[in-house]
Amino acid sequence: QSALTQPASVSGSPGQSITISCTGTSSDVGVYNYVSWYQQHPGKAPKLIIYDVSNRPSGVSNRFSGSKSGNTASLTISGLQAEDEADYYCSSYTHSSTWVFGGGTKLTVL
């Protein structure tokens, strides 16, 4: 159950777009379309923003989008806003009927 690999940090200016990658293996991201993304502000519980690779829950801005290619999933945030500054985590179902998270990425809005 090794953690998925995410960059430790990314940054962007307001209005720009950024992409966060999430690399797994052929036992998780590469074989299942059960990849989800979570946003967590300091001291708060995580919030689901993308599920099943590219689906947005009701109420989540369409500035958030997800995709997958091979063993790597990606989260793109377009039109960056100050409120997007947070930690972001990916997660995937695995062949062991378990779940695995990425190490998290800190997004800084410059």
Add this chain to the structure above:
Amino acid sequence: EVQLLESGGGLVQPGGSLRLSCAASGFTFSSYAMSWVRQAPGKGLEWVSTISGSGGSTYYADSVKGRFTIFRDNSKNTLFLQMNSLRVEDTAVYFCTKEIVGSGAFDSWGQGTLVTVSS
């Protein structure tokens, strides 16, 4: 509105036990798989355990297998996590989560309860 309210956290010595509870409301509890996810201080998220809606199937992370037990009381809309043989590395905020049917993504989270394992 979905609400998940955890309780039962606290300070416990290494080797000790603790039982966490999660009171659920706002949805048909027995229809959904539920999970526990934890976060050590200043660290990332770690999936701990999942239980099916009926309670008949359970899954555990290797780090807690054999020490933690997840179970639920659907008549009381409550999820539990029995934690035995606690270790210092189990120190974390424990979140109760609800899963999306057919997806498993965690679409609702409680506010978390802090478990501190220390002598």
